[in-house]
Structures are given as C-alpha cells and as structure tokens.
Amino acid sequence: MIWVAREGFTTLPPRLPELFSVGDPSGWTxxxxxxxxxxxxxxxxxxxxxxxxxxx
Numbered sequence: 001m002i003w004v005a006r007e008g009f010t011t012l013p014p015r016l017p018e019l020f021s022v023g024d025p026s027g028w029t030x031x032x033x034x035x036x037x038x039x040x041x042x043x044x045x046x047x048x049x050x051x052x053x054x055x056x
Contacts, residue, residue: 019027
C-alpha cells in the first residue's frame with residue numbers, strides 16, 4: 001500500500017500545517033469520535049469475554 005501511495009508522500013510536507021491547524025477543529029472532531037467509538041467497542045468486547053468466562 002505504501003508503494004501505491006508514494007506520490008502522495010511528496011505532497012505531505014507542504015500540507016502538514018493543514019493537519020495541525022488549531023483554527024479549524026472540524027477534522028479532529030471525527031478523529032475524536034472514532035477513537036471514542038473504538039474505545040467503547042473494546043470495552044464492550046472485553047465485557048462479553050468476561051461474561052462468557054463466567055458462564056463456563
């Protein structure tokens with residue numbers, strides 16, 4: 001996959017300030033929402049495993 005996207009890596013350094021722009025947090029909202037969803041999904045999976053162990 002990295003080989004396919006190798007041309008995109010040349011445009012990354014000039015666009016790096018776009019990633020860390022403080023004035024427009026709209027991109028970070030999605031990142032935060034996805035990380036919270038993954039965290040709670042992991043906790044739910046862990047609870048299911050614990051319940052399954054108790055049933056045995």
